[in-house]
Amino acid sequence: MASFTKAGADTVLWNPGADAHDTISARTYGFWLYLLGDALIIAAVFACYAVLNNPLNANGGPLGKDFLSASKGMLQTFIVLGSVLSYSLATVALKRGSKLGVSLGMIGAILLAVVFLGIGLGDLAALSAAGDGFARSGYLSCFFTLILTHALHMGFGILWMLVMLVQVGVFGFTENVVARLLNLRMFWQFQASVWVVVYIYVYLFGGAH
């Protein structure tokens, strides 16, 4: 470029050891990018949902407003937020390096997630049993896919937490374990954010009009 600086006697040309970068930051940032990509997968499903949430796509079957319970969804929302809080408190215990605190927080998060999945999957099973399964209509296909995509994320989160429970016990807080715990926290918060959008858009807005 135009701004040409002349080299002087004190010009540094080489930086021995400068390649050692902050791996934890690189890993959390990389994982953050993954989450943004994942969010776009879910946004694509949302785009479909927004289009298919139309009497023309119900194939004579029900739309969300016919079977969704906003109050039950509210309960699920509180459970998800509670699960996230539990895991977040685990990462506060991480600051102190407390294995017990981290493990308890994760166990709390898993238990609440299992309750959530129980409610959600039970609802879908009841819907299918009533003859309104995913193959009923384009709309129901998309509804099931949306809910199950979120549930799949939760399932992976639970699996990940179980693995981390073991790793915290076996390895303690090594660089690898800490990076994974931080990534898992983002992942767990991410699924909660997705659920909040699902609740508002599918349960409340879709349920009301």
Next chain:
Amino acid sequence: MQVAVDGPWSPLLGRLTLEAIPYTNPILLFTFAIAATAGIVVVGSVLYFRKVGYIWREWLCSVDHKRIGVMYMILGLVMLFRGFIDGVMMRTQQAIAIGPDSPGYLGAAHGYLPPYHFDQVYSAHGTLMLIFAATPLLTGLGNIIVPLQIGARDMAFPYLNAVSLWLTVAGALLCMISLFVGEFSNATWVGLMPFAELPSNPGVGVDYWMWALQISGLGTTFNAINIITTIVKMRAPGMGWFRVPVFTWVNMATAIIGVTAFPVLTAALAMLGLDRYVGTHFFSAGFGGNYMLYINLFWTWGHPEVYFLVLPAFGLISEIVSTFSAKSLFGYPTMIAASMGIAGVGWVVWAHHFFTMGMGPNLIGFFSAATMIVGIPTGVKAFNWVFTMFRGRITLATPMLWAITCILLLLVGGITGMMLSASVVDYTVHDSVFVVAHFHCMVLVIGGGVFAAVTYWWPKVFGFKLNETLGQWFFWTFVAGSVLVFVPMFMAGLDGETRRLDYLWDTSLRPLMLLEVVGIAVYFLSVFFFLAMIVVSLAKREPAEQDAWGTGRSLEWLTQTPVPFYNFAVTPQVHALDELSWRKANGLEKAQPSTYVPIHMPSSTGLPFIIGMLGFACTFALVWRIWWLAGASLLAIILLVIIRSFDKNEGYVLPAETIAAAERNLSTVSVIAEQSKVLPVGGHAEAH
């Protein structure tokens, strides 16, 4: 739950039966003979030269970004050749099957390819060329060059990098095996809906295409994440954002598209998969499905994907034009802004692929205008290249010839693109070969950019230059072939030839079709010259200088040639945009570091390769509905990932003395050399 399919199904082999192997088709038998011969030659020579261990340790298990890049390039070139052969078949078929009196061979009424086979050929051509040729070639170049240009030791996640490669390879394998086991999709490379749905397309072809795209798309997304993190977190000290070389910048723009657009494809294909496997009705005709929704989602990915491919080519042209004009790039900031602008605007133009859907004048107006806006940053780039050459000391070496041709091709492709962006024109020529000729001009820009870059950076990676004479022969035959194929195609398109025709009723098109076949023959010559160029150069191997072209500007030319596996013995301090030019201007280009410090390197591992192959097994099993195999390989992948997370191997440390010795004798540490065993370290490396 799962959808019932026609034909036999067994729990052990799914839909796979002996009839799936098309041993009655002479064309496929011939192909198989060639593929088998090539395979035997490759495997045989590996065995004969006792290189199995070398290939496994140094390549298949490698996490070195340069080797991964080279493997991406090899994959891309092989697939480019197969895609080219598909093109040859299409051109010859159309040259024969014109008019009701045209002859038919091999069971076809006209030409030698029955419609069902012809449909698979063009579907494979599109899929292979874009997903398995252009994408790996450009990803490979990015993999090799980006860390070098920013003075990094490797990518941010070397292990993930290898996983990305092997997932892409798995997709390519799926496409290749579809030749000999079953069939490929006949629903075009985009997947026409509802034609690609199970009721109208009950075979395995669409499944092959779908899973090949799905698994390689996963690899591309991971690679994009890796590239962004590398550029954001691992630039050498002193390299602020306005000192980042332009090729690295375009890779940033490209990777942004990779992270954001590819997930949409993943979602669209997943929904198609649900439709085909469990019987949902996203894209069904009827049952409340909406098949235009698929087209909408596909192009939401598909148009950014076009820029995903062409932006790296723009970056390559920028690097080469500047190097061979011996001038800094004109308008560097505008070049970055233009790249980011193209990536951004590329996200809001997708519906111009289906103007004819009937979405109404408001939307058409919006997308038409947005498409035209793309012309502005692209024009900025073209002018910047011209102004870079203006009053420069131009060397017409092969890479520069390619780059200049790319600018001309961009002009033709760009201006026809502007014609198509006007919806009134688009309505008239929609789905005609005019459109095909237009986007082939654009992908030829990509191809030309890649060939330019291969010639340009070859000495950096391998330590010797490619043969200049044969390179020029390759260039001129390739350009002549392109002109002979695509100028008649533009004309045929305006004459009303629609695309994807296995039979042309209009005999007046015959001269144009014959001209295109002549072009294809010239292309064949160019393939010959390309191979000759590689062979002759390999045989001669005259060592190249550190700055192979003498006018290199950016950081990659500062390291040794060929690049040692640790890239830079000592990380350089960056003082200017064109660091090497700056050092030359200060007479510092020969300066070498006085002290070396130990380097922490990642260990090689076979796990990415195994994961890729398991991915292949899983998707192959899904294609044939072999549920146990699909489940088992998916479970194996998950378990391997978990087991690997318990692995405490943190790489190894390269002692300072080893580096000093290596710098004196570079051939022992180059990309193709076998590396000596180095002690792994447990726990934390003191080297940091």
Next chain:
Amino acid sequence: MAAHNDPLAHPEVRQGSVLRYVAGTVLSAGAMYFAYVQSQGQHPVVQLLEILGGALLFSLVTQAALFFGLDASRAQIWKSISLILTVPLFLVMIGISVWAFASLYNRTMPDPAIMNSMSM
């Protein structure tokens, strides 16, 4: 680097705080409850969309700031920038798809009320 030697000293670990997380949960849950109550009332569709959208935005911003801890600090700036660059894409993809198909349905599909009465 210091953070490299002791992973627990990493800024992203030090960021955790009970106060922030509890506040984040309360605010986010509160916004959801508010939205729930509003959705049970009789609002016109456009007004309801505004209320729900507002509550959603509030909840998401709360989560981004308090849970993800996004800000302009050295440790987090790139996450913040990436998110800000991605948000328009969500809006573009969902918004334009809805727009395109609403317009397509208007132009090409029969009125659902008529269609339902025909199929009954």
